[in-house]
Amino acid sequence: MTQSTEQGKGTIWLTQEAYDKLKNELAELQGPVRAEIIERISAARDEGDLKENGGYHAAREEQGRLEGRILQLKDMLERAEVGETPEDDGTVAPGTKVTYKFVGDDDDEAETFLLAAREMEDSVEGLKVYSPQSPLGSAIIGAKVGDTVGYQAPNGRTLEVVILGAEPFTG
Template identity: 60%
Template sequence: MSETTTNAIWLTQEAYDKLQGELDQLSGPGRAEVSQKIARARDEGDLRENGGYHAAREEQGVQEARIRQLADMLRRAQVGEAPANADEVGPGTQVTIAFDGDESDTDTFVLGSRELLGLDESVSDTNVYSPQSPLGAAILGKKKGDAVSYVAPNGRSIDVTIVKVEPFQS
């Protein structure tokens, strides 16, 4: 799998449009609003003891970080639909894995990102794993029946077998 593919972020058109709208709001009217808050707080006097000024500057920092995050996600975005026929694990697929080959110990999840798949609270019970996570990276491009190992964040090696791969339906 190429580096471009592994760094790409899969988005539905709906999720892309939603994120683009948020970016437009934050980088346009949102920036102007925060700048006005900072200017008003600055006019109040001594900045060392001005809680409103420090709160507005913190808000600005959070907002600028979100703008950078959104811009990066949209720059790397690959817009499309969930695969119609999922023969292999990829972004937008729902995957069931068995731990250590034990088909009674399984986990089912969507490979992608909750925000990027456009999932809201109505489907909050859906587990979502990033393709860049240790498990996501290990199973990306694999097929039903494939066994893989990955190293968990705690350093433990975990063996899984892919039991099922299907297109995700929200």
Template identity: 60%
Template sequence: MTEPTQSTVVWLTQAKYDELKAELEELRGPTRSALVKRVSDARDEGDLKENAGYHAARDELGKLDGRVQQLVDMLERAEVGETPADDGVVEPGMKVTVKLVGLDLEETFLFGAREMAGDDIKVYSPQSPLGQAIDGAKRGETVTYTLPNGKDQKAEIVEAVPYVG
């Protein structure tokens, strides 16, 4: 297996890594066993074309297998570390507020992996255009990144603090 490149690394705290690993074990073990049994029981009910329970269980099993694969991939690429220092430098694991220059708009988000966050905060990855521009920048600095329409956008780092979500 090859080492993950910086652009494919998923930064996770030890606590989040442990949580995702536990979820994977639960999904691969008891949850999958129960779902396979539901598929088998529904299959035994007869005509599969008309058996909604069978099709629902199969769909659920497909979703579970997709989540298992997502977790396996993420955990293989994970770089586990502690919460970053509160030094105003943007790095994965920080809650960042930027002011989009010229748009009179501020945006606060988690800089890192979606799996680190709850549903209440946006996430920008280090691989995104904004993420690449702000990685390593300090509070008060202004960076420039390219928007999907090809135009350049300036963003001032207003705040960068460890995410404790």
């Protein structure tokens, strides 16, 4: 995988478990959940004046959120790379467990996270998940153990981290 593939609308790395969970959520939203909202909209329409019908407006808002989530899930599932563990060569890539510290911190202040889609968070108990599109995630893709990498934090400050470890996530 190249760094440019991972940025923006690139590939999303997921375990099979996370992929299946998202696929099941999509099926649930497209089936029973969508049908229930359509039924509520129809029932509210039958009540008459839609301008003052709070139930109708609430159901329409919920339908909008539902359709947005369905589009998001479809997009993620189309771009998903399922369960292919990256090489164990000490290079940071989606699907790696990364240990890093900020420049100037002691080694005992190091943190470890999984570089993958945020939707993986429920599948990796006790491990933070950072997206490859996050400021830190996008900055360190391609870095090797021992590299120092700078990136711009959301607050505008430039931070530097040292990569202490990068190993494939095995679930």
